[in-house]
Amino acid sequence: MQAETQAKIDVISSTLELLRKHVNFEVAVARLNDLEAQTTMPDFWNDQAVAQDVMREKNRLERQINLIKDMQAEMDDCVALIELGIAEGDDDVVAEAEAVLTKLVTEADKRQLESLLSGEADANDCFLEIHAGAGGTEAQDWAQMLVRMYGRWCEQRGYKVHLIEESAGEEAGIKSVTMRIDGENAYGWLKTESGVHRLVRISPYDSSARRHTSFASAWVYPVVDDNIEIEVEDKDLRIDTYRASGAGGQHVNKTDSAIRITHLPTNIVVQCQNDRSQHRNRATAFNMLKARLYELELQKREEAASDAAASKTDIGWGNQIRSYVLHPYQMVKDLRTNVEKGNAQGVLDGDLDSFIEASLAARVGMQRE
Incomplete structure (x- = not known):
């Protein structure tokens, strides 16, 4: 794999690690499961204010967790395609996956900045x-x-x-x-x-x-x-x-x-x-x-x-x-x-x-x- 390609993968991987730390990934997943369980309770909407707070937190955690999962999956798919393309000598497959990686680097840059929005x-x-x-x-x-x-x-x-x-x-x-x-x-x-x-x-x-x-x-x-x-x-x-x-x-x-x-x-x-x-x-x-x-x-x-x-x-x-x-x-x-x-x-x-x-x-x- 070319050094330029590996550099892109390293940038995306570094951002994913930062995002996981920022959201405290394992804790966030456990919390999301707890919130989803709450929403299925028969009396969930009895207190509208509390229910809306729960839904806001649930939606926020879903967005954060899905962003990390989707970015990881997309990077893994690109790496697999590049390796397959190199093995089979298919330059078009490699170029297509490289283009997706380049877009992911741009996305990672934005998400890394967003992860720093941790002020009070x-x-x-x-x-x-x-x-x-x-x-x-x-x-x-x-x-x-x-x-x-x-x-x-x-x-x-x-x-x-x-x-x-x-x-x-x-x-x-x-x-x-x-x-x-x-x-x-x-x-x-x-x-x-x-x-x-x-x-x-x-x-x-x-x-x-x-x-x-x-x-x-x-x-x-x-x-x-x-x-x-x-x-x-x-x-x-x-x-x-x-x-x-x-x-x-x-x-x-x-x-x-x-x-x-x-x-x-x-x-x-x-x-x-x-x-x-x-x-x-x-x-x-x-x-x-x-x-x-x-x-x-x-x-x-x-x-x-x-x-x-x-x-x-x-x-x-x-x-x-x-x-x-x-x-x-x-x-x-x-x-x-x-x-x-x-x-x-x-x-x-x-x-x-x-x-x-x-x-x-x-x-x-x-x-x-």
Whole structure:
């Protein structure tokens, strides 16, 4: 077997070993068997909340275990085909198996990165806030473009997006939006997207067709599980009700159902207007506040554990992380990792994986080619 082929097999085998360790494979298989047994019990669905938690854990373990089994089986099949092809002098069989191995190496590289999403909240769902910067309609339209971009990325990954709050722009676009993104490792994948995004283009709102630079900011923070305790005292809160704006039906717009909560010690503000019920909006906003406070604590821990300069590069509201240039040429460049893509429209259609993977790899200290 050629050295190049053996190198590919070694890469895939190394990744499989890492993935097995990451999921604690034997323990995970035993746990999955236990969960499957629970789902067959006659009274399983009597407690809906507990049942849903069990199903989420079961589905997550199934995906992790099947991924490892499928990758192992595919590699073994390729090795067997290559050995058969060499023995029988069939170059076509060897070439076909080699091509599959090459794809597996690419897949292994992605899965190895994913296995490093082992932070305290990486597996959680997340909230994504987008705010238009200064610049009126231009910035508000850019913020709307970012909402669409992340929506497309979530759609491609099979993540579910729920609108929590939206403040419409005066002429076009949005002033701000808050979305909840549900999916395995949603926070782990998106956490490095927090920061300022810069757009350069010919303005569709400028009759003189001049070039404009617009800014919008994204902020990602994890949904807090019920088993994570976050202390919030009533005396530290200011709760305001207001009339919802934007879509939502006549009832939403006629009642003071929207909720804004300000955490006075940190000046964190969250708001929710997606439900007709003020009570449910209050509960959602409170959960968002807990999530923001938890994310703030995660930042403090990371800053304490990392070199200050490196930490400030990756963390913090107000850091410009990426430039999207649509004129006079097309290019999207991540300013932290120097990853560039010439297909700007593809990026705006949700092709973000190369940027996200590079920033995650840099964050965990991996060296990528």
